[in-house]
Amino acid sequence: MAAVSSLLSHARRRSAGPVGSATRGTTHPNRLRRMDRWIADAHGAALRRSADPVAVDLGYGASPWTAVELLTRLRHVRADARVVGVEIDPERVAAAAPYARDGLTFAHGGFEVPLGGPTGRRPLLIRAANVLRQYDEDGVVAVWERLCGRLAPDGLLVEGTCDEIGRRHVWVALGPEGPRTVTFAARLGSLGSPSDLAERLPKALIHRNVPGEPVHAFLRDFDRAWAAAAPYAAYGARQRWLTAVSSLAGEWPVVDGRRRWRQGEVTVRWGAVAPRGW
Numbered sequence: 001m002a003a004v005s006s007l008l009s010h011a012r013r014r015s016a017g018p019v020g021s022a023t024r025g026t027t028h029p030n031r032l033r034r035m036d037r038w039i040a041d042a043h044g045a046a047l048r049r050s051a052d053p054v055a056v057d058l059g060y061g062a063s064p065w066t067a068v069e070l071l072t073r074l075r076h077v078r079a080d081a082r083v084v085g086v087e088i089d090p091e092r093v094a095a096a097a098p099y100a101r102d103g104l105t106f107a108h109g110g111f112e113v114p115l116g117g118p119t120g121r122r123p124l125l126i127r128a129a130n131v132l133r134q135y136d137e138d139g140v141v142a143v144w145e146r147l148c149g150r151l152a153p154d155g156l157l158v159e160g161t162c163d164e165i166g167r168r169h170v171w172v173a174l175g176p177e178g179p180r181t182v183t184f185a186a187r188l189g190s191l192g193s194p195s196d197l198a199e200r201l202p203k204a205l206i207h208r209n210v211p212g213e214p215v216h217a218f219l220r221d222f223d224r225a226w227a228a229a230a231p232y233a234a235y236g237a238r239q240r241w242l243t244a245v246s247s248l249a250g251e252w253p254v255v256d257g258r259r260r261w262r263q264g265e266v267t268v269r270w271g272a273v274a275p276r277g278w
Contacts, residue, residue: 055083055123093108126156
């Protein structure tokens with residue numbers, strides 16, 4: 001396991017209290033719509049069959065919009081889905097209290113995900129968006145392992161980063177066993193080239209976008225496929241994206257299909273872009 005960040009080491013030495021530190025807290029309505037849409041599709045079957053469809057919005061920020069929206073989107077898949085917004089800042093938890101309702105609650109906590117202890121309820125989903133950007137890269141594995149250890153057996157952790165209004169987003173999907181896939185998603189009308197997404201790579205990858213690293217090679221090849229697909233731009237950015245991703249899928253282990261590509265997404269296996277020596 002990679003070295004643990006100084007913050008997490010300090011947190012372990014404390015006798016009690018949430019694990020982690022407060023984020024900047026900035027958020028906007030609909031910022032995570034691309035991630036939510038993907039979750040509802042990719043994890044919908046698990047939601048429908050679960051006996052306890054509980055999801056966690058970890059580090060929702062100064063306003064609870066993302067937790068409210070997550071509940072709405074999950075309930076399109078499972079009418080009795082529940083969301084717990086977890087924040088390490090107690091003032092943010094108090095400010096969110098007026099938004100609580102049937103299926104939506106808020107709790108004080110951090111990476112320990114306080115939902116009932118090791119023998120209590122385990123969430124089917126933990127979403128941690130724009131949380132790890134402030135941490136050291138060498139602390140990511142420890143955080144992932146801690147969060148994956150809190151999941152239900154068929155649970156999913158989604159951790160990633162997006163821009164301020166959700167036009168560009170990259171996230172890693174993990175099961176209890178560890179990382180599975182990486183998804184690149186964009187509002188295609190505002191995309192200059194696929195490598196524009198590099199600035200939104202999650203913490204595990206953002207410092208590895210350098211020659212010799214797999215994620216750099218992936219974005220390089222994606223840009224080449226995008227350039228080759230330039231004639232299709234006359235039919236719209238979506239057609240150009242579809243053509244580029246179709247070409248890319250011949251070289252990289254793309255795990256989704258045209259239905260998701262049409263949404264401005266492409267998902268690849270984690271092992272193909274994981275940092276060297278990971």
